[in-house]
Structures are given as C-alpha cells and as structure tokens.
Amino acid sequence: MKQYKLQDIRNVGLVGHGGSGKTSVAEAILFLSGVNDRLGKVGDASSVMDYDQDELQRGHSVNASVAFYEWDKKKINLIDTPGDSNFIADTPASLRVVDGAVIVISAVDGIQFYTEKVWSWATEQSIPKIIFINKLDHEQADIPSVLESIKRKFKVNPLCVHVPVGTGENFSGVVDVLTNKSHVYQNNGSGKNTVGAIPEAMTDDVKLNFAELTELVAEVDDELTEHYLENGELSEIEFDTGLKKGLKEGLLLPVFLGSAAQNMGIDLLMNAIVEYLPPPDQRAPVKGKNAKDGSEVSCEADPEAPLSALVFKTVADPYAGKLTLFRVFSGSLKGDSSVYNATQDTPERVGQLFLMQGKKQVSVSEVSAGDIGAVAKLKVTTTSDSLSTENNPVQYEAISFPKPVLTKALVPKTRADEEKISNALKRLLEEDPTLKVERKAESHELLVSGMGQVHLDVSLERLKRRFAVEVDVKTPMVPYRETIRGSTKVQGRYKKQTGGRGQFGDTWIEISPLKKGGGFVFEDNIVGGSIPKTYIPAVEKGIQEAMAEGVIAHYPIVDVKIRLYDGSYHDVDSSEMAFKIAGSMGFKKGMPDCRPVLLEPVMIMDIVVPSEFVGDIMGDLNSKRGKIMGIDADVDNQNIRAQVPMAEVLNYSADINSMTSGRGVFSMEFDHYDDVPEHLKEKIIENAQRQRDELSKEKS
DSSP: OOOOOGGGEEEEEEEOSTTSOHHHHHHHHHHHTTSSSSOOOTTSTTOSSOOSHHHHHHTSOOSOEEEEEEETTEEEEEEEOOOSTTSTTHHHHHHTTOSEEEEEEETTTBSOHHHHHHHHHHHHTTOOEEEEEEOTTSTTOOHHHHHHHHHHHHOSEEEEOEEEESOGGGOOEEEETTTTEEEEEOTTSSOOEEEEOOOGGGHHHHHHHHHHHHHHHHTTOHHHHHHHHHHSSOOHHHHHHHHHHHHHTTSEEEEEEOBTTTTBSHHHHHHHHHHHSOOGGGSOOEEEEETTTOOEEEEOSOTTSOOEEEEEEEEEETTTEEEEEEEEEESEEESSEEEEETTTTEEEEEOOEEEEETTEEEEESEEETTOEEEEEOOSSOOTTOEEEBTTBOEEOOOOOOOOOOEEEEEEESSHHHHHHHHHHHHHHHHHOTTOEEEEETTTTEEEEEESSHHHHHHHHHHHHHHHOOOEEEEOOOOOOEEEESSOEEEEEEEEEOOSSSOEEEEEEEEEEEOOTTOOEEEEEOOOTTSSOGGGHHHHHHHHHHHTTSOSSSSOOBOSEEEEEEEEEOOTTTBOHHHHHHHHHHHHHHHGGGGOEEEEEEEEEEEEEEEGGGHHHHHHHHHHTTOEEEEEEEOSSEEEEEEEEEGGGOTTHHHHHHHHHTTOOEEEEEEEEEEEOOHHHHHHHHHHHHHHHHHHHHHHO
16 A cells, blocks of 8 residues: 655545535545546445445435545545434544545535534534535526525635536536636536636626635735735735635635536545645644543654544444544554553554445555554444553543434343343444433333434344344333422331341431432431431431332432431341331331422423424424523524423424424433423323333233
8 A cells, every 4th residue: 555645645524414415526536536437326336435235225324434545646535424413423523533624515405504513513623624515417506695605604705716617407517717717527427527718608707706706815814905905906926825824714715616416526626625625734733631640642643653543433344343443643553563542541452454445445554643544353442532552641532422312212022132132232332422222220111312213213223134133112201200399207117026036117207308409318317326326327228219119100209308317226126127117118108298299301402493494393392391491593594492391302303304394403401300280190190000010011
C-alpha cells in the first residue's frame, strides 16, 4: 500500500439530511476515482457504501461506511453517514474523526432538520465545510431558494462558484465562475465532460454571479472593502487573498452544484475537496487527557509522536468477526503489536490492520497519524474508546450519542431464544451505541430502546438473521409509583412463640411525606435504649422492602420519611429478623392512613416540526394531557417543548411520523413524577392487577 504524507491526506465526511443523495455522491466519487468499475446505485448490489443487507432491502444508508480513493495524488478517506433520524448516531461519531465535511443538500427539498443538526455538530468541532447542492436534474430544483436558506439559517455567505447549464431535465453541466470555463457532461453517467468557453447566452448570468462573489470576498476584510468601493472591482491577487482569508475564517462557504445520479459536477466536487478541505496537519492539535493523572494532553498529527487514536465505530463482520474502526491522531499503530486501551485501562493485542473499502478490507502493515483504519477481533475495545501506549495513556472525550426515543419490551419466543438473547443483544450493542437494553426488576421485563420504530425493527431483524433469536414485542409497562400526602404514627409489633426460643420485635414509627423527588429518609430517634442499636438497621431494611409494593396498585412507594421513635425488645426472643418484620408490619399498617396517591412518570419532550404542522402537534399534545412549556420559532421549523405523561407517548415515534409524513423529529427524557388524575386511576389499578396475574401464571 502506497504511503502518503500528511499534507496529501484528506479525511472527509459526507453529511446531511436523509434523501439528499449522500451515498449517490459517494458512489459517483468512487467510480470516477477508479475504486468501482461502475456507477454504484443505492439499494443495489453495485453500491460500495450501502452493502449491508438492511440497506439493500430499505434503499437507504443504515450505517456509516468508509472507503478511500486517490485523486490528484492525494488519498481521501471518505465517510458516508446516514441522515435518517433512526440511524443518525453514526454521524456525530464520524464527525469526531474527519478534518472536513461536505454537506449535501437536495436542490428540491432544501435545508431540512438534520442538515441544520449536522451543521451545528460540525461547527461545534470547528470542522471546515463545503456544500454540494445535489439533484439539479430534478424539475423542481430551486437553487436561489437553497442559497437564501444557507445564508439565513447558517449565518454565513454562500460562495456559489457554479452557474448551472440548463435546469431540470435539461441540466447538462455547470460554468465555473472562478475559472470562466463551462463543463458540459455526457448524458450517460460516465462523468466525462467537455471543458470550453462560457455559452454566449450565459455570459450575463456569469458576470452577475462573479460580481456577487467579488462583493462577498471584499466583505471579509476592511481594506478589501475600501478598495472595492473605490474601484468597483478587485485585482486577481486581491480576490485570491480575500477568498483564502474568508474560507480560513469561515466567513465564506464554498457551494458547488451537480447531480450525483447523473454523475455531473462530481469531478469538480472532488477537486474542491482537495483544494478547500484541510489535511490533518493543518487542523489544530486534538486535546485529550492523561488517563493516569487527568492532565490535559495535546496531540499533534505527527507519525513520530506517541500513539493516540479514537475508536469511532464497531462493525460486526460475518467473516472477520468484530471490526474496530479508528482514527490515528498521533503516532502510528502497527500490526501484530500491543496497544493500550486508555479508556478501559487494559492492554489489547493487535493483529492484522486494514483500510476499509466499503465492505472490503485492504491489509496494511501500519496506520499512521492522520489516517483511518480498522483492526479485527479486539477483545474489550468498544466505540468511543481511546487507544495509546501505556507510557503515554491518552484518553479522548467520549463520543456523545443522541438519546433513544422509543422503548419496547422483548419476550423471547422459546426457551432456546431466552438462553441466547443476552449474548446476542450484547453483540448488537457493541456496534450500535444508541441501542439500550435494560432488565427491569420491578416488572421483570427486558426493555430495548432505540432511535425510532425503524431502528428497532432493523435491530430485531439483525437479532433474528445473525443470531437466530426470535422475540415478540410488547409495549412496556409504565413505571408508576405511589406516595403519601398525610402523616401517621403507628406500632409494628411482631411476636411469635414456637415452643423454644420465640421471636419478638416492637417498633413505633412516624410516617410522613417528603417533597417531590425526596426519595426515602430514615431517622433514628430512639433514646434510652428502648431498641438496641444493633436492631435498628433491620427495622430500616424491613420498611424499605415493604416500600416495594404500595397499597393502591402495588407499585413502589417513593418520597417517604420514616422516624423510628420508640419500641421495646426481649433479651432472649428479639432478633434482627423480628425487628425487620416488625418494621415492615408497622409500615404496611400505617400506609392507608397517610392518604396514599398514585404517581405517573412525566417526560420532557422537544419536538421539531415544519411550521405547517404546529397546530396538529399542539392539538395532539393537548389530547395526550400534555403541557406546552414554550415554542421557539424559526423561519421554517418550530421547536415545541412540552411535558407529557409517559403513558401517552409510548408510541409517539409512530404518531409524529403519521402527523408530519416523517418530517418531524423529537427527543424526550424523564422529568418528574406527578399525580395520576382520579378518572384514570381505576383503569391503571385494573391493568396492574391483570399484569400481576399474568406474571404469576408465567412463573408457575
């Protein structure tokens, strides 16, 4: 494998909203660079990047995919990221390891929710960006509208260096305003084009466009602005100087036009990637910390420096086993060596190293600073882990993944499925950090949470296909709670004679409510030794165990204070067990006198929808007993923040898709518990009884 200097490497992410054509752009790039001998199609076996069975079936990206190619004697590592809300997790992970981003925007759909999201993620990490407006061959392509949206939403001047030749079905190429050359493409997907003079009919449009670009370039510097106002133009040197400064400082955003499906404008985008996006050694050193003492570490892109690398993805390969994908920020990682996992504080044995080419692996002896590689069969290393040397243990900040929004309960279909499911889910979690699995002791449920219904569907299909595990899916039980609004004092007395040594424990407790979220407080107010100190922890334990089942619907009790203030004991018959039972008896006896109430979990939700759906969403939230906390208005979208009972939004992923035709997104997390309305209490009690009966049958 040819070795490349740092200045000859580019690490680039293709990002944007789902359906903008990112994978089509990647396939056209790989075809033009000779990686693929044909123009790969999304949802087809010819695709290099969408090779997973789930992607072939669904016709869109499910995973981030990595491939490398050579262009203009430079090596470019390309990461094609998903843009669907169900699979967006790979995108922030990929942005952690690239040095530049190509944001793909559909000329038809314009800037959508995840276009803004990835822009925000890239900006937070100071990643240089260029934009490719795709699908110019579509009859509804609207370039001026997209450019205006870029300026308005991203607060940056779009420097559109292309003027389209034709529109819609008649789109045949572009004029490069900076070179004053037209590129007219063959209509056969080959990407071949004729470079020539500007068509006479377009001369005025090109001049106008160049004048607009000149004005934008002049605005990046006060001296240039003054010179432009005096002379009405900039010299070639002044224009070039202003352009470079504007790009470096993020004041100008290069925009390119084309059609990935028709392979038009892709070669010019490839030139732009090399010209406008930086090599690893032009980025600021990456900050980490010393895993031993916590001190800050600055890692420069130097192959001779100590090793530091970040794992950004894990892939379950059917042949190679677990593949770990990483970016080397400093030093070099050699095959058949040892490496230190600074996150897990453990050494790992490194075998064969690879460069990824979609699903193919190209063997290499080492991966140096600035490059992206993969290694098979690491034992403990997972996504977000940092690899380094033990003498210089660098740990990078963990990757921040979006939180799951949909939870389902899994029920294995057979005893064999039940035995295999834990290991199978563990394997799925290794490659998908947004998938969460939890066993609820309270309800005896196995819960799996994901980014949406499609995400869970794909995960369960993989569970069946890869591990032969089949499950039924149910709506999970709502974790209701019980608490009290009043106080009481009560005696708990346990006495038992069995012919020999008996059992005796006598307690007096005061039960009172705590404020919301107070949990459990146990206060020992025994004076004079009426209960020996050795028995008091047993009283507390007995009460805590009794709190596991309330008196309304047998849900756990929360926000209660217990004050143990009196009691008595027997020199011979008293024991820890007797006082544990006495405490439990007293608590159960006193609870009905404390005005018990039923509580339900309330979620805080952030919902982003196009403006035209706000009325429907708010009406739906009101019907779900939601409380609107506020609305942040954008030009096109509205961000609604609301508190809604969990019981009402267990299937909200499907609800919002239905109301917005898939254009709305949301996130939610637990906020607090609140009283259940009286008119709903009876139904919840009936359901709780039925669930307990079903659980008893399963156990028997």
